[in-house]
Every structure is written in structure tokens, then in C-alpha cells.
Amino acid sequence: MAIVLFGAGSSMIVDVEETCARLRIDIAAIVKNVEGRDYTLSPDRVILSDDAGADIKTLQYIIPKPTSTASRSLVARRESAILSSSTAGPISATMLRSRILPP
Secondary structure, eight states: OEEEEEOTTSTTHHHHHHHHHHTTOEEEEEEEOSSSOOOOSOGGGEEEGGGOOHHHHTSOEEOOOOSSHHHHHHHHHHHHHHHTTOSSOBOOHHHHHHHHSOO
8 A cells, every 4th residue: 555645844744654654554755735845754755746647646645734724724725736636535544554454
């Protein structure tokens, strides 16, 4: 199973990457959807939002939630534009655990 992460510029992305590593989930790409510094532990996986191709849009994705209302609104608009043609949906940590861990 491979997923896409959004928010390369969020410091929260490191926590998400580490969780994926603990659960042995491959990260196909980490989308950078705003200008600024990247915080990711895997800079080789970072792609710009404009470069998210059809192959990326077929994978499930995780979006770390920003803490400020203004940031959430901006990120939601940008992600909506990128994912409007996505064939997969978001995946939650609970969904990840249920797919990885036996009942």
C-alpha cells in the first residue's frame, strides 16, 4: 500500500511520515501545496502541487490539519483544486491501522 501526503511545508508532516514508517506504509509522494520551507524527512519525495499527475491522483492520501483557521481555509482550497479529479479518497489513521494490523 502506498499513499500520498499533503503538507510538505507543515512541521506536522514529520509526525505523519514517522507514523507511516512505523506502520510500514510506503509514501509515494509528499505534495508541497504552499510556498516556503519543506519540513519533510524525505525531500526526494516532495512534488509541487502543479506536478501531481494522474498516477498520484489514484492513490489514497493524508492531509495533516493546520492549526490556524486561515491556513486550513487556504490549504483546503488548494487541495480541492488538485484533488478534484482524484479517483481515491482521504484515508484516516484508523483506516490505516485496520488495513495493517490484524483484528
